[in-house]
Each structure stands twice: as C-alpha cells, then as structure tokens.
Amino acid sequence: MKLHTTTDAVLVLEDGTFFRGKSLGKIGTTGGEICFNTGMTGYQEIFTDPSYYGQVVITTVAHVGNYGVQPEEVESNNIQIKGLICKEFSHHFSRKTAEGSLQEYFEKAGVVGICEIDTRELVRYIRDKGVMNCIISSETADVEALKEQLKQIPSMDGLELSSKVSTTTEYDLPATEKRFKVAVLDLGVKRNILNNLTSRGCECRVFPYGTTFDEMEAWGPDGYFISNGPGDPAVTTQAEKTVEQILNVERPMFGICMGHQILAQANGIPTYKMHNGHRGLNHPVKNLVTGRSEITSQNHGFAVDPEAVKNNPNVEVTHINLNDNTIEGIRIKNKPAFSVQYHPESSPGPHDSEYLFDLFVELMEKDKKNS
Template sequence: MITNFTKLPAVLLLADGTVFYGKAAGKIGTTTGEICFNTGMTGYQEIFTDPSYFGQIMVTTNAHIGNYGIAKEEVESGNIQIAGLVCKNYNIYYTRKQAQESIQDYFQEQNIVSISDIDTRQLVRHIRDKGAMNAIISSEILDIDALKKQLDQVPSMDGLELSSKVSTTETYTFGEENATYRVAVLDLGVKKNILRNFHDRDVYAKVYPAKTSFAEMEKDFAPNGYFISNGPGDPSAMPYAVETVKDILKANKPMFGICLGHQLLALANDIPTIKMFNGHRGLNHPVKNVIIDHCEVTSQNHGFGVVPEAVRASDKVEITHVNLNDKSIEGIRVKGKKAFSVQYHPESSPGPHDSRYLFDDFVKMMQKN
C-alpha cells in the first residue's frame, strides 16, 4: 500500500553553499549528514540498512531507486541507517513479487527524509571535484539562510565516534551452538550478511557491544577466533577498540577485520588513518590480491583509509591487497600473528562475490590454531 505521497518541493543545500531544488520523498521534514555517493546499480536496501552509512546522506548514481520495492529479508540491520537519500527517479510503484511494500511506505515508517528529481550526475560530479561535505535536505524549510544556520551546527565526520551508537547493546548469538568453530564478533556496525557467511562455514558467532574488552569476550565465550566488524565514523576516535585489537594480537588469537576493522588493525600497529577526499562506495572497485596475484571486483563503503606510505614503511605488517584505481591499501596481515584485514566487503549482497574466499581463509586459520 502506498500512502500519503505528494510531490512537494524540497531543497538540498551543501556546506559549500551549492543548492539543488527537487521534490520531497519519504517523510516531510529536515535531515542533515555528510553527503556521499554510491555507484551500485542494485542493492539499495543493503545501502539503506548498512550501519556503516550511519550519519550520511546517500546519493545514488543509479537513476531508478525503489523500482523493485522493499523485501524485508534483504536488510543488513534492524532499521534504515542512512540520514537521508538523494536520487533522480524515486519509484513508488513496483512489480517484484518478493517485495512487501514500496520505498515510500518504508521511508515513512522509519522517518527518513529524502529528495528526488535531482540531477544526480551534476551533483556527483560536484562532490567528486569538491570532496565529501556536510549537507541538509528539507521539505519543510525552503529558506536557504535558515538552512545554512542549521547546517553550520552539524559536526564534521572527521573525529566523530559513531560505532557505539549503532552497536548492539546486548550480546546475542547467530548460528548453531554445536558448530565446529566459535567466533566472537566485536560489533561496531556489523552487517547481517557477515554473520550469514560465518554460519555458512559452520561457525557459531557471539556478537558483543562495541566497548566489550578482549578479556570479557575470552572469559565469556572462549572463541576460536575474533572478528572486528565494519562500522561508521572516524577510527582514530575509537581508542577503546584499538586497545581491544591490541589485546587480541598480544594473545595471538586468530583475527579477521573488515572495513573499520581493517583501519583499527592498522592503528593497533601504529599505522595512522586518514579521512579520504571522497571515499570508495559501490559494487565495482577492482582490487588485486598481491600475495596470490589475483584480481577481484569488490563492494566498498568507506570514507576513511589507512595511510599508504605508513603501511609500506611498517615492519609490523605486510600488504596483501591493493586498489587498482588509486593504489590505496585494501588489505594487510600482521607479521608473526594470525591476523589479517581488508578494507572492502567480501560479504557483499547482492554482490559481487569474488572475495568470499576470505571467510574460508579465516576458518583455515582457526583450524590451525
């Protein structure tokens, strides 16, 4: 059922003063966040519900959003995580039999303010040239000066700690208790499909709140390995998580990190992180595994990265994966330890699935432990 949808005027204002006029989508209201873009042609539900996007306004480069509806089983967390959506064509009608509702009903239920009928090609070119920045969408306030005042109050993503806001507040388990392997998951914004990939490999996972210590997880669960999840915000603002990773390394426990987990593993080895000019977001980023001389197409979502020069100069880690577009570091492993990480998302759903061997590598590492 599609209810209460009227194409009212709406405005998008960027922090550099650029204004775009469009039509209201989702809930009527005002929202703020860091604006970024994703180049994926499919998988908008994964984007909406990925906790790594918490606090961000998402621009979709694909022209049609909502055209295949909303299927409640195709989510990566319990609710929508993006702060708002910017798109060209906002499709409230759908024909896919697996869908249960329209994007409009979905956004209204979860109070998501969005804007459509924007020239997203022009907007993406602008962000690409000027860099990621804060923005505001409103369908209730159209006065630009009033919006500027509100936007000025929005903090920069640089230095912002957000993982504790999206992490679980209570531990929970995923999988079969009698599985061969037990993995403790430090939830900094974990996606459900990561847990599904563990389950598919005979792993029983126990998911812990972001600020859980290594000692607590070890005593409570005695896992075969540790997983450090993806998540939002600035990794350098998370000393608590860096200390947890250091403790896991000291104990020489098998450890696997994805995205934010990759950045934290770097920080635990004295490698700094940086806020990227634009970040990498989409389903089509080429990465080379330099260990086995193998290339893979990857799904990515990150606005921070590790400093490439610091990784190359480090005597603690070795590079395993490199981005073929900009030569950024996409994977590392710690010398003399059972720990590795990648910047991209091997669990990506709907895809690509080129990198799911990394879950198998982690299981093999636990076998040898």
C-alpha cells in the same frame, strides 16, 4: 495502491551550493555527510548498512524504489542513512515478492529525502570538491535558514559513531554445523557478514562496542572478528585497545572495513579521511599474494596511511585498489591476523572475495591443531 503526493524540496551543501527538487519519504528536514554510491542494485541493503550511519546517500543509478522492499534484504534492524538523494524515485514497485514500497518504508522510519535533481551533476561536483556536510528540507525552501541549521551538523572527521549502532547486549548466532566459536566485536556489523561466518561452521557471539578483551576471552573463542562500522576510526580507541590485546595472545583475527582500520591502528599505522571515499559494487582490487584481481563491494570514507604501512616491518600489504592504489588489505607477519578494507560478504555485490572467510576458517583450524 496508495497514491503519494510530493512537495518541493531543497538540498544545501556546506559550501552554499544548493539544488531544488521534489520530496521523497517523510516531509521534514535532515542532514549529515553527503556521499555517493555507484551500485546499480541493492538499495535496501545500502540503506540498512550501519556503516552509513550519519550520512546522506546519493544513488548514481537512475531509478530507486522500483523493486520495493522485503525483510530478507536488510543488513540491520533499522534504516541507517540520514537521508536519500536520487534522480527518479519510484512510488510503485513491480516485484511480486516485495512487501511494500520504498516510500512507505521511508515514511515508517522517518527518512527524509529529495529526488528529481541532476544527480550526475551533483556527483561530479562532490567528486571534484570532496566530501562535505549537507542538509535536505521539504519543510522550508529558505536556503539561508538552512545554511544556519547546517552549521550545527558535526563533521565526520573526529566523530565516534560505532557505539551508536552497536548491539547493546551480547547475543549468540548458531552455526549450521558447529566447528568454531567466533567472538564478534560489533562496531556496526552487517547481517550477511554474520551469515558468512555461521554458514562456515562458526558459532558467533556478538559483543557490544566497548566490550573488553577479557570479557570476550572468557567465552573461550577460537577466533575474533572485528566488524565494519561508521565514523572516524582514529577516535574508536576502545576497539583499538582490544585488538592490541588479541594480537598479544596471537589468536586468529579477521577484520573488515572499520575492523581493518582498527587493526592497522593497533600496529601504529594511522588512518586518514579520504577526498571522497569508496562506495559501490564495482571497485577493482588486486590480491598481491595470488596476483588475481577481484571486483569488490565497498563503503568507507577513511583509509590507512600507505607510507606508514610501507615503513612497518611487521605489516604486509595483501591487497591494493586498482583505481587509486589505496591499501585494501593487510596481514600481520608472524601473527594469525589479517584484514580487508572492502566487503567480501558483498551484499549487494559480486562474490569474488568470499574466499577471505575461508582463509579465516583455515587460520582457526591451524591454530586448533597447534594448540
């Protein structure tokens, strides 16, 4: 196995705080919005999740890279994170089925990172101070120079990124046993979301960001899915207009994460940037319809305004976060449309919430019978 050498690296936060450690991945400089994920496993799925585009991820688990990488565990065609911060980075892996090391994976993709820093101290700091931009460099240790470079990194607030990660051309995914046709508006969709649809008999046609309602409707879908994705939902206005038109024709619709926020905005409910966001595999959510709680996988830095939801007579809250009472799910009264803020495909994560895909299928079955 190839031996890897490390060099000194430095992490600088937007407020001037800095940490020194060792390099991982490619030698270079990178920056973006810093955030932390509390998951204990599934790092390859996290790194390839399009919702992380533009962000530098801190992993709170102590060891990263110890089980290598393999093609089956990606959520998109590329690594999406801008950089990685971790405590212990393993250049060697022990899983027999792995096809390579995380170091080689990062080098090939050009990902810059830093390890051997106190991630517990860093996460506690970010949790207290709130989300901010950061820069990592293994090229220079000059903190003042990096502070100047950091000023050039745009804020996530007001940044439209879905168009950067969406497919550029529409494509089809066959169902295991074709029962329905689902039009997927790709704002940064994860592969395992699509797998959950196709395994339930949904033939999917995935449409690029910016596709109009008329273009999707021409395919004759039985339902619409609005995907997850990165960036600020408030400026993802093209998708919002499309969702408004889907609501007008009262076709079954299901939204996840960004899709949830867009559905809310299409009903006049604004979104806001959270202090830290929710990212991990262990977030407790209560289903207000059934009274049952579920452990969920989450990745979002924006949320829908709870007061606006409460004051909207056409929207019902279906799920809440048990940590902070943020809105985790809504459904539109008298219309076959619902959404959740978290990730029921849970890859990685628990499978408590897969029933939501079944609810979407039931909506389409009901709509077919009534049409």
